[in-house]
Amino acid sequence: MSAVEVRNLVAAYDTAPVLHGVSLTVEPGAVAAVLGPSGSGKSTLLRVLAGLHRPVSGSVTIGDRLVDDAAATFVPPERRGIGLVPQTGALFPHLTVAGNVGFGLRDSGGGASRPDRAARRQRVADLLELTGLAELARRMPHQLSGGQRQRVALARALAPDPHLVLLDEPFTALDAGLRVSLRAEVLRILRAAGATALLVTHDQAEAMSMASTVALIRDGRIEQAGTPVEVYAAPATPWVGTFLGESTLVPATSDGSTATCALGILRHDAAAAGPVRLLVRPEQVALDGSGVTGTVVAVDFQGHDALVTVQVSDIPVRARVPATALPAVGAEVAVAVRGEVRAFA
Numbered sequence: 001m002s003a004v005e006v007r008n009l010v011a012a013y014d015t016a017p018v019l020h021g022v023s024l025t026v027e028p029g030a031v032a033a034v035l036g037p038s039g040s041g042k043s044t045l046l047r048v049l050a051g052l053h054r055p056v057s058g059s060v061t062i063g064d065r066l067v068d069d070a071a072a073t074f075v076p077p078e079r080r081g082i083g084l085v086p087q088t089g090a091l092f093p094h095l096t097v098a099g100n101v102g103f104g105l106r107d108s109g110g111g112a113s114r115p116d117r118a119a120r121r122q123r124v125a126d127l128l129e130l131t132g133l134a135e136l137a138r139r140m141p142h143q144l145s146g147g148q149r150q151r152v153a154l155a156r157a158l159a160p161d162p163h164l165v166l167l168d169e170p171f172t173a174l175d176a177g178l179r180v181s182l183r184a185e186v187l188r189i190l191r192a193a194g195a196t197a198l199l200v201t202h203d204q205a206e207a208m209s210m211a212s213t214v215a216l217i218r219d220g221r222i223e224q225a226g227t228p229v230e231v232y233a234a235p236a237t238p239w240v241g242t243f244l245g246e247s248t249l250v251p252a253t254s255d256g257s258t259a260t261c262a263l264g265i266l267r268h269d270a271a272a273a274g275p276v277r278l279l280v281r282p283e284q285v286a287l288d289g290s291g292v293t294g295t296v297v298a299v300d301f302q303g304h305d306a307l308v309t310v311q312v313s314d315i316p317v318r319a320r321v322p323a324t325a326l327p328a329v330g331a332e333v334a335v336a337v338r339g340e341v342r343a344f345a
């Protein structure tokens with residue numbers, strides 16, 4: 001049994017369709033991510049799961065319970081056993097940290113039945129411990145840092161032991177360094193709590209580093225779902241390939257297992273013959289040996305390495321090179337593609 005099963009979900013605002021038949025499953029105890037650009041329908045999907053927006057058709061099952069079938073069955077948000085971690089925490093400003101964490105235990109809120117006072121206290125204490133907030137239990141939300149607020153929001157979401165935790169761009173309001181460290185911390189907490197979670201984000205690093213399954217959504221459709229390695233290494237469509245990470249799509253003519261293009265004759269993974277597009281990743285491009293000649297047009301220094309753009313014929317191809325071996329803009333370099341590339345017919 002999946003923890004979450006979304007089937008053929010169609011959702012709209014007024015008459016404008018936003019989700020066009022989205023299907024998705026999340027296994028118990030897994031962290032899954034829905035990753036897509038702004039306006040692709042992520043928040044709408046989350047709102048349907050949470051029971052805040054009714055779909056036009058399709059169904060949502062959480063745990064073993066059908067919670068929405070777009071017809072007679074509709075379980076209201078507070079009875080779905082869902083814990084929500086919103087973008088900015090949205091803590092109750094008049095409650096302490098402990099008060100916020102215990103809030104859902106006062107309602108019939110989550111998956112668990114209403115615990116008694118002592119059990120409630122113990123649950124709050126356990127969660128404060130788990131999230132490293134025990135020392136801050138009596139603080140008010142305005143006395144916390146952004147990262148601390150998000151941890152309180154997570155502890156509050158986990159308190160009623162929900163069937164599913166929904167994380168809605170939970171790190172967006174934080175600075176880059178904190179985002180990275182909090183990602184690892186949130187993952188640790190979710191695992192320790194044995195929670196099933198769905199993360200909605202436009203940040204690919206966040207999705208790829210936290211989730212065991214990533215579903216890529218574009219214009220209200222899931223283009224591909226798979227492990228982070230699968231979707232990066234074997235993108236199902238050119239859009240997935242170019243949306244994830246850096247890449248160049250190079251037009252080529254295939255004879256079956258190799259294809260001829262401006263970068264030479266490249267090995268590829270499709271059986272197709274005829275016109276194809278090859279997805280070339282910067283880490284596959286070497287500038288230190290033989291190959292076709294190109295001109296360096298840009299060097300994007302990134303500290304440990306750099307992304308170098310080389311113009312070969314009319315194709316700007318990018319190479320990731322160590323920061324110790326940077327070519328100058330305007331230099332002529334030899335460009336070689338190593339290994340097999342992804343091909344799209």
Ligand SMILES: Nc1ncnc2c1ncn2[C@@H]1O[C@H](COP(=O)(O)OP(=O)(O)OP(=O)(O)O)[C@@H](O)[C@H]1O
Nearest residue numbers: 013014018036037038039040041042043044045202
């Ligand atoms: N309340 C609303 N009324 C009408 N249209 C809406 C409403 N909310 C969202 N939309 C539209 O639905 C589409 C999907 O929006 P949604 O917020 O689900 O995307 P998103 O992927 O979450 O975007 P973002 O990452 O920017 O939050 C967009 O075209 C948006 O303009």
